[in-house]
Amino acid sequence: MSYKNILVTGGCGFIGSHFIHHLLKKYKDINLVNVDLLTYCGNPENVRDIADDSRYNFYKADIGDYNAMSSVLKKHQIDCIVNFAAESDNNKAVSSPVDFARTNALGTAVLLEAARQAGVKRFHHISTCEVFGQLPLKSKSKFSEKSPYNPRTPYNAAKASGDLIAKAYHHTFGLPVTISYCANNYGTHQFPEKVIPVFAIRAIQNDPLPVFKSSGNKREWIHVSDHCSAIDLVLEKGRAGETYNVGTGLEKTVTNIADDVLAILKKPKTLKKIVPDRPGHDSRYLLDSSKMKKLGWKPKIKWHEGLEETLNWYKNNPKWWQPLLSRSNSWK
Numbered sequence: 001m002s003y004k005n006i007l008v009t010g011g012c013g014f015i016g017s018h019f020i021h022h023l024l025k026k027y028k029d030i031n032l033v034n035v036d037l038l039t040y041c042g043n044p045e046n047v048r049d050i051a052d053d054s055r056y057n058f059y060k061a062d063i064g065d066y067n068a069m070s071s072v073l074k075k076h077q078i079d080c081i082v083n084f085a086a087e088s089d090n091n092k093a094v095s096s097p098v099d100f101a102r103t104n105a106l107g108t109a110v111l112l113e114a115a116r117q118a119g120v121k122r123f124h125h126i127s128t129c130e131v132f133g134q135l136p137l138k139s140k141s142k143f144s145e146k147s148p149y150n151p152r153t154p155y156n157a158a159k160a161s162g163d164l165i166a167k168a169y170h171h172t173f174g175l176p177v178t179i180s181y182c183a184n185n186y187g188t189h190q191f192p193e194k195v196i197p198v199f200a201i202r203a204i205q206n207d208p209l210p211v212f213k214s215s216g217n218k219r220e221w222i223h224v225s226d227h228c229s230a231i232d233l234v235l236e237k238g239r240a241g242e243t244y245n246v247g248t249g250l251e252k253t254v255t256n257i258a259d260d261v262l263a264i265l266k267k268p269k270t271l272k273k274i275v276p277d278r279p280g281h282d283s284r285y286l287l288d289s290s291k292m293k294k295l296g297w298k299p300k301i302k303w304h305e306g307l308e309e310t311l312n313w314y315k316n317n318p319k320w321w322q323p324l325l326s327r328s329n330s331w332k
């Protein structure tokens, strides 16, 4: 690893906690700082096993708090930041849109400014395929890194805003920024508000699976460990000022996912229940990830194998998810 002191923000969330485990396992000689505000979906259990690792430090803080961020950057001589911290749920974005602008746009701006003042050598910003808007359902089109931004929900509009500020910090101040746009992630430890954990837990409990009316809408899926290996490669080989799409090409409709979950868990198809669409429900996203492949990245986990591993984990870890259900909009 080219960097020694790495700050991961949002490291108690789903992808951030996987990324921290990925780095600490692979690189013995790094120091890792995790800053997380522990919002309703930030879960210290996700990093409990590394709490005593001498290479690891945790701070409960807001990326939008300039003094707190500056002090962490200085104290730990951070040379690389990977910014996962965000409000990330499209359903919550409909009920509390301002929270999304505060963290995903303003919080990112504050962290960028703290990074500029501290002179960090790399600021990697985690973005999403959703900033590009939606693709027609019946088409073969894909988003490239050069596709225009066209966000349609408060979540992806706030993510797009954060991206644009990050790009401006590169162009205006020369901050070495890279951005990755990733497809929908799945895997263990995902907060039970997103579709796969919701389907998994409901199926395990023999409860109906809520399938949006536009059940043919498609998403591109990637196992979280493949996302982590892509970010790692961008830190090593990516160039400042560049952006990278991270996807697998695997598209699934909501109905496909419900059917796959029910089949793996050996539950009847009759558990599917059609519910009204969420406002602003995008039809389709798909990324052209050839730039990442040229950099040397390849996803490794096959859908069926990754989904089975994920579902088994939810089946075997009710102690992890049971206390979270009361905090999730999907269960109220």
Ligand SMILES: NC(=O)c1ccc[n+]([C@@H]2O[C@H](COP(=O)([O-])OP(=O)(O)OC[C@H]3O[C@@H](n4cnc5c(N)ncnc54)[C@H](O)[C@@H]3O)[C@@H](O)[C@H]2O)c1
Residues within 6 Å of the ligand: 009, 010, 011, 012, 013, 014, 015, 016, 035, 036, 037, 038, 039, 040, 041, 042, 043, 061, 062, 063, 064, 083, 084, 085, 086, 087, 088, 089, 103, 107, 126, 127, 128, 129, 159, 181, 182, 183, 184, 185, 186, 191
């Ligand atoms: N989940 C996906 O499918 C997906 C796909 C593409 C991109 N992303 C992006 O990846 C990142 C991580 O997503 P996730 O699914 O792990 O989300 P998550 O909701 O599981 O985790 C987000 C974490 O950020 C923390 N956080 C929120 N606001 C904060 C703030 N102001 N300061 C510090 N910490 C704060 C939360 O406590 C939580 O631990 C996000 O930026 C998201 O936009 C996610």
